[in-house]
Amino acid sequence: MDSNIVFLIIALIGIALGFLISKFLEKNNSSKVVENARREAETILKDARNEGESIKKDKILQAKEKFIELKSEHEKVILGRDKKMAETEKRIRDKESQVSNELSKNSKLNKRVEDKLKDYTHRVEYLEKKQEQIDKLHDRKIQQLEIISGLPAEEAKAQLVESLKEKAKADAMAMIQDSIEEAKLTAQQEAKKIIINSIQRIGTEEAIENCVSVFNLESDDVKGRIIGREGRNIRAIEAATGVEIIVDDTPEAIILSCFDPVRREIARLSLHRLVTDGRIHPARIEEVVAKTKKQIDEEIADIGKRTIIDLGIHGLHPELIKIVGRMKYRSSYGQNLLQHSREVAKLCGVMASELGLNPKVAKRAGLLHDIGKVPETETELPHAILGMQWAEKYGEKPDVCNAIGAHHDEIEMKSLISPIVQVCDAISGARPGARRQIVDSYIQRLKDLENIAFGFSGVKKAYAIQAGRELRVIVESEKVNDDKAANLSFEISQKIQTDMTYPGQVKVTVIRETRAVNIAK
Known part of the structure; x- marks a missing residue:
């Protein structure tokens, strides 16, 4: 189709050229020019025909190549489909063989079930016959017993029931007596437990004497400054040192209570610095406690050096x-x-x-x-x-x-x-x-209390105070919200109740504090 169009275009071009040439010859009246123009036109037409034929051949070759390519792709698709069909047929044959095997197995199983059912039916019939024989023998035995005892069956049954009642009463009285004895034993155990708890409380009070330090004051006016507005100073000291500060009616003295001597010493020296300096507020308290801890570390090193020199x-x-x-x-x-x-x-x-x-x-x-x-x-x-x-x-x-x-x-x-x-x-x-064994066990109990608190996530500090009757837990405000703090207090109390033995009760206080700090420059 394309070669014909090309050929037609070339022919039209040739005709147009011939027409122009003829017009030119007519104007010039020169036959020689006309002849040359015809020859050139014929040459052009011949070249156009040859070029059209070559283009036609190329197009035919391209069409053949395209056909061969499409044919090969089609054959590949057909081969793939044939392969899939062969695989599907193989799976179907495998399934058929599997189903036939299952059917043969089921037939064997059904046969075994039928055999079992027949055997079961035979056994039931045999047992029913045996039951009839046993019933007959039972009736015969009852008749023989009535003849031997001279009593009818109902009267003998009544006498048997009466004897069983008497025996049941005796057994019930024995059980009641056992229950009473067990109750007495339990009461003794409870009484012993109460006595032991009392002894432990007394022992704890004695142990407290070895776990407190007295901090002397120049006047009772200093107590108010140590407590601070709404108790903020005393809370800051307790939070920073882990030592309970007891401010009572004792003149010119406050009590520092903690099982750890290092904490007590840090709290004592910190209080001395704060009272001497006169500036007592939470930020100053934290600064002084940090310096005191550093001083105690240096003092510990000096004590070690002096000890090895002495020895x-x-x-x-x-x-x-x-x-x-x-x-x-x-x-x-x-x-x-x-x-x-x-x-x-x-x-x-x-x-x-x-x-x-x-x-x-x-x-x-x-x-x-x-x-x-x-x-x-x-x-x-x-x-x-x-x-x-x-x-x-x-x-x-x-x-x-x-x-x-x-x-x-x-x-x-x-x-x-x-x-x-x-x-x-x-x-x-x-x-x-x-x-003294009591002091060591008491201190170990307080350490265990603090370790239980540290076993929960979000706990920053934990201090056992009030001779182990209170556990004060300080949590990180970023990790623990108010609702979680309440749940944490309950979980710690349950853990203490489950894992520890202690006199009286332990109060668990969870403290969550949020601070906003900015610096004015």
């Missing part, structure tokens, strides 16, 4: 020196831990000298044997193992590390220093008046 111990790691200083503010069964460790060190030195061993190594092990009792964070490890790990970490000799870890038989003793430390520890702790 003639050299080359102790600085971290171990700090741990020794912290022992001054800890107690074990009511016995000051640093004083106890000094006694053990001296006893170890004397005993090692008598046995011909190195007294300096013995003193070193005796001083460090209880360092595991003053961790900064709570741990589940026994204090002997924890102390041994610290000693190994800070480069102590194997004999010293083994003596620390083995003084309560947690590990095997590998040197002669180890039994010496164990014996001297027992001597120092066993002397009359050295220890």
Whole structure:
């Protein structure tokens, strides 16, 4: 179609050229020019025909190629469909074989069910016959019993019921008596529980005497400044230090109550600075408490240095020196831990000298044997193992590390220093008046109270006050809203009630505080 159009266009062009040429020849009256023009026109027409034929051939070739391409694609589609049909037929055949297998299995199962049903029917018939025989035998036995007893069955039944009533009454009386005895026993147990609780309360009051410090004042006017407007100053001090401030009618004195001696000392020194300076407000309180804590840390290091100098111990790691200083503010069964460790060190030195061993190594092990009792964070490890790990970490000799870890038989003793430390520890702790069990258990109970609070998310600080009768919990206002604070108080109280044993009751107070701070420049 395209070649014909091209050919027609070329022919029209040739005709137009011929017409022009003829007109030109007519004007010029020159036959030669006309002849040349005809030849040129014929040449042009011939070239146009040749070009049209070549274009036609190209178009035919392109059409053939397109046809071959479409044919190959069609064949591919047909092959894909054939393949899918073959796979579908295979799946159908597999399904048919599976269904036939299931049908054969079901037929076998139905046959077994029919056999079981026949067997069950036969057994039922057999049991019914046996039941008839048993009923006949029962009636015969009743007749024989009536003949032997000389009583009809109904009268014998009445007598049997009467005897059973008498027996039931006797059994009921026995049960009542048992219940009464159990009630008496329960009452005794409840009475014992009440007595034990009373004893614990009295013991706690005695323990409080070892957990309070008295802060003397120049005049009672200072009490009002310490309390502050609506109690904001005293609340700020308690929140910053974890120490309960008791302001009562005692003239020129207030009481600082806390089981942790370090906290009490920080609170005492902070109060002294605040009262001396005269500026008492929440921001100043937080600043002074922070400085006092830093001062206490420095004092702890100085105490450790003085202790090792007094005992003639050299080359102790600085971290171990700090741990020794912290022992001054800890107690074990009511016995000051640093004083106890000094006694053990001296006893170890004397005993090692008598046995011909190195007294300096013995003193070193005796001083460090209880360092595991003053961790900064709570741990589940026994204090002997924890102390041994610290000693190994800070480069102590194997004999010293083994003596620390083995003084309560947690590990095997590998040197002669180890039994010496164990014996001297027992001597120092066993002397009359050295220890008081009630104080240690009381302090452990307060620590457990605080640890329970820290087990909940959003808790920032937790302080056990009022001799363990109140747990004051300070939460982060960004993480805990007012509704969650109320729920948190309930959850902590339930956790305490479930996991702990304590006298009386424990009040859980959750405090949520929001602060907005800006600086004017």
